[in-house]
Amino acid sequence: MTPLTLTADTAGELPVKSRARRTAWVPTLVLILGALYCLVPIAWVVMAATKDRSELFSTFTFAPGTGFFDNLSELTAYRDGIYWTWMGNSALYAGFGALLSAAVSAGGGYALGRFAFRGREFIFKLILAGVLVPSIVLTVPQYLLLSKMGMADSYWSMLLPSILSPYGVYLVRIYAAAAVPAELLEAARMDGASEWRIFSRIAVPMMMPGLITVFLFQFVAIWNNFLLPYVMLADDTKFPLTLGLYTLLAQGASQPALYTLVITGCLLAIIPLIALFLVIQRFWSLDLLSGSVKA
Amino acid sequence: MTSAPLKGSDRITVGPLADGTGTAKPVRPSRPRRRGRSAPYWFLTPTLVLFAAFTVVPIGYAIWLSLHKVRVKGIGLGKGAREQVWNGFGNYTDVLQDSEFGHSVLRAFGYGLIVIPTMLGLALLFALMLDTPKARSASFARLMIFLPYAVPGIIAALMWGFLYLPDVSPFYYLLNRFGLPQPDLFDGGNLYLSFANIAVWGGTGFNMIVIYTALRAIPPDIYEAARIDGASDLKIALRIKIPIVMPSLVLTFFFSVIATLQVFTEPMALKPLTNGLSTTWSPLMAIYDSAFLKSDIYGASATAVVLALATYLISFTLLRVSDRYTREDRA
Numbered sequence: 001m002t003p004l005t006l007t008a009d010t011a012g013e014l015p016v017k018s019r020a021r022r023t024a025w026v027p028t029l030v031l032i033l034g035a036l037y038c039l040v041p042i043a044w045v046v047m048a049a050t051k052d053r054s055e056l057f058s059t060f061t062f063a064p065g066t067g068f069f070d071n072l073s074e075l076t077a078y079r080d081g082i083y084w085t086w087m088g089n090s091a092l093y094a095g096f097g098a099l100l101s102a103a104v105s106a107g108g109g110y111a112l113g114r115f116a117f118r119g120r121e122f123i124f125k126l127i128l129a130g131v132l133v134p135s136i137v138l139t140v141p142q143y144l145l146l147s148k149m150g151m152a153d154s155y156w157s158m159l160l161p162s163i164l165s166p167y168g169v170y171l172v173r174i175y176a177a178a179a180v181p182a183e184l185l186e187a188a189r190m191d192g193a194s195e196w197r198i199f200s201r202i203a204v205p206m207m208m209p210g211l212i213t214v215f216l217f218q219f220v221a222i223w224n225n226f227l228l229p230y231v232m233l234a235d236d237t238k239f240p241l242t243l244g245l246y247t248l249l250a251q252g253a254s255q256p257a258l259y260t261l262v263i264t265g266c267l268l269a270i271i272p273l274i275a276l277f278l279v280i281q282r283f284w285s286l287d288l289l290s291g292s293v294k295a
Numbered sequence: 296m297t298s299a300p301l302k303g304s305d306r307i308t309v310g311p312l313a314d315g316t317g318t319a320k321p322v323r324p325s326r327p328r329r330r331g332r333s334a335p336y337w338f339l340t341p342t343l344v345l346f347a348a349f350t351v352v353p354i355g356y357a358i359w360l361s362l363h364k365v366r367v368k369g370i371g372l373g374k375g376a377r378e379q380v381w382n383g384f385g386n387y388t389d390v391l392q393d394s395e396f397g398h399s400v401l402r403a404f405g406y407g408l409i410v411i412p413t414m415l416g417l418a419l420l421f422a423l424m425l426d427t428p429k430a431r432s433a434s435f436a437r438l439m440i441f442l443p444y445a446v447p448g449i450i451a452a453l454m455w456g457f458l459y460l461p462d463v464s465p466f467y468y469l470l471n472r473f474g475l476p477q478p479d480l481f482d483g484g485n486l487y488l489s490f491a492n493i494a495v496w497g498g499t500g501f502n503m504i505v506i507y508t509a510l511r512a513i514p515p516d517i518y519e520a521a522r523i524d525g526a527s528d529l530k531i532a533l534r535i536k537i538p539i540v541m542p543s544l545v546l547t548f549f550f551s552v553i554a555t556l557q558v559f560t561e562p563m564a565l566k567p568l569t570n571g572l573s574t575t576w577s578p579l580m581a582i583y584d585s586a587f588l589k590s591d592i593y594g595a596s597a598t599a600v601v602l603a604l605a606t607y608l609i610s611f612t613l614l615r616v617s618d619r620y621t622r623e624d625r626a
Contacts, residue, residue: 024429024528031424031436034417038440038496041454044465048457061465108342115335123339130350132610134557136579137599140586141353141360164345195334224447226560227579231587242449249453250567263457266450273445278438 042270049267053260071264083265085237086244090223091272092155093240097162098219102211104163109172109210110203114180124173130166139231146232157232158240162222168214175210176203216276223273241269354603361386361597386597396598399581400605402487406577407555409491410498415547417495418502422540423532425503426510437507441500448497452564455493460568481569490561498554502547509543510536545617552613556606559583578602 044061051065059065075083111117112124142161146152180203188198204211229243236247245265252258364382390396421440425433443451459480461467470477480489513536521531537544559579566572574588575581582602586595 022429023431024427027424027427027430028432030420031430031433031440034421034424034499035432035436035439038443038500041451041458041496042442042446044458045454048463057462061463061468104341104345107338107340111335111338115338117332117335120335123343127342127346130346132553132603132606133350133354134553134579134599134602134606136557136559136582137357137603138350138353140582140592140595140599141356142349144360144592145353145356160345161349164342164349169342195337199338220445224449226447226449226563230563231583242447245453246449246564249456249564252567259457259463262453266453269450270446273447274442277442277445 045263045267045270049260049264051260053257056260056263067260068264071260075261075264075268078261082236083244083268086239086241087268087272089238090240090242090269093158093162094219094223097159097222098215098217100159100163101165101168101218102215105165105168105172105214106204106207106211107199108169109174110176110180110199110207112169113173113176114182114185114203124169127166127169130164135227139227143231152232153234153238155238158229158238161228161232162218162225165214165218165221168218171214171217172207172210175207175213179210180206219276220273241265245269357596357599360593361600364593382593386594387601389594390598390601393598395575396578396581399575399578403556403558403577406487406490406494406558407552409487410494410555411548411551413491414495414498414551415502415544417499418547419506419537419540419544421499421503422506422510423536425507426536427528437503440503443497443499444501446497448493448560449564451497452493452561455489455496456565456568459489459565481565481571483571486565486569486571489565490558493561494554494558498551502551505547506540506543509540513539545613549610549613549617552609553606556602556609 047062047064048056049071050068051059052067052070055065055067108127112120138161143152143157146157146160151157184202185198188202189195193201223240224242225240226242226246229240230246233239233243236244239247245262248258248265249262252262362382362384363379364385365377366380367377421436424430425437427433446454458464458466461477467477478485480486517535518531521535526534557579558577562572562576562580566574574584578598579602582595582598585591585598
């Protein structure tokens with residue numbers, strides 16, 4: 001719509017101009033209501049985390065309390081700082097998992113997007129069909145198989161199943177087909193560059209925005225995953241945040257004293273991801289998210 | 296040279312010898328081509344290995360387990376007292392007669408009937424509002440509505456769980472203040488709304504972005520033409536924008552249905568806060584329950600396979616229907 005508004009402003013065509021300047025109140029109101037709805041729980045958790053135990057149940061929920069730093073030190077003290085271990089574990093699983101996932105998707109998506117070879121469509125459809133498999137159909141036998149190999153309840157049991165992302169392969173395939181020109185690859189081949197060199201020096205840099213999207217997607221997916229650690233892990237020093245907070249709440253149900261810890265823990269758990277989003281959305285096109293390359 | 300039936304096989308061994316010094320000549324131009332041919336497979340190797348190890352093998356194992364059961368010998372103590380025996384489709388007939396699983400599927404459908412239309416309706420509404428050129432604070436709202444996507448489902452459920460608790464909830468505070476009746480959000484029927492709200496809160500932003508992206512790809516001259524013809528904003532939205540973003544809506548619908556069948560996190564997170572929630576509330580919970588709480592991995596595998604087959608059936612039906620729909624639309 002920008003071109004229309006611009007020409008209207010510069011050309012000064014009256015009817016269009018006045019329409020362009022008037023705020024559309026209904027859409028604005030709807031959007032603000034939507035934003036408020038999305039902000040309420042976050043605002044609540046921010047305020048609730050500042051309250052000590054008695055304030056949590058006695059003061060108005062959106063009024064600030066006085067206990068934030070006490071809550072913080074209490075959370076840190078809880079079982080020798082196991083909360084921070086969980087935070088570290090989440091960062092480890094999500095960071096490494098997403099990095100490996102982006103690397104694997106880069107190879108797979110590039111092959112599927114830029115090469116014509118036998119079985120291409122079949123392989124692609126097979127991998128995409130993986131999206132449809134209910135997570136528990138994979139997770140339970142994965143657990144049984146890994147425990148037979150003695151790998152259940154280990155860091156590997158969290159990392160390995162999270163590497164392959166069918167959606168990541170799909171995104172890179174689309175991205176490679178649209179953003180890496182075939183002529184360029186052909187020219188590099190004529191110059192005698194090896195396929196690996198073409199991939200690492202030409203294709204990967206050109207696919208970088210797509211790969212960052214895959215990384216982010218997978219980072220969020222692993223960070224937010226609950227079922228996989230719930231099935232795989234038993235030792236709570238290996239828990240990620242999601243499972244750690246869950247067990248904390250499960251105990252808190254009988255001890256409301258733990259409520260403040262859970263609330264403070266929730267707040268701290270969402271800060272890294274929200275920060276990541278705010279930083280990254282500056283150079284990360286949201287259009288990539290839905291798999292469309294054209295802006 | 297008519298009598299040369301061995302020619303084909305001879306060529307390979309004889310060729311280089313006959314060529315003598317020129318050996319390199321026929322080999323070199325063919326090498327890049329051959330390497331080029333195997334290159335995609337090399338790039339695909341990690342994907343395929345992981346796919347085999349963490350998708351194909353587990354599915355195969357689940358199917359194998361689903362066809363077996365444990366037979367207990369003697370009094371069932373000691374090693375070798377329990378052995379795996381073939382059970383055919385016995386587990387499957389059990390699953391299909393298991394009313395607990397049936398109820399969990401029905402609950403998932405009920406939940407989906409609330410979540411999917413609400414979530415996609417809101418996503419479409421917000422996307423259309425974002426696409427209105429004269430809306431203020433659109434980029435702020437876009438980011439805020441998308442933000443819940445970054446919040447882990449379990450934490451979203453915990454936060455909402457507290458907002459549903461009368462002791463700490465601002466909503467109950469307000470209801471109390473104005474003397475209004477206070478519903479129990481953890482009660483049977485209201486539970487559906489409670490879970491649905493969490494899912495709508497978490498999923499609307501993502502779907503909004505998908506639809507909004509499709510809207511942005513529409514060339515603006517279409518609107519200009521429609522305006523000149525005297526179409527209002529509402530008419531443009533209904534007659535032009537919504538039909539054009541239909542494929543995106545179908546896609547988001549498709550993924551929402553799959554997500555609905557797999558609802559697990561929200562009910563699990565709220566379970567500690569209420570007694571009114573069974574361990575088999577959703578299909579995934581029922582499978583987890585029989586695999587790990589009742590230690591019946593055979594029955595659980597059969598249930599999981601049934602759920603997977605149902606997912607595929609629903610998916611293909613949806614794709615078939617939507618394909619026909621969009622094709623008719625194009626014609």
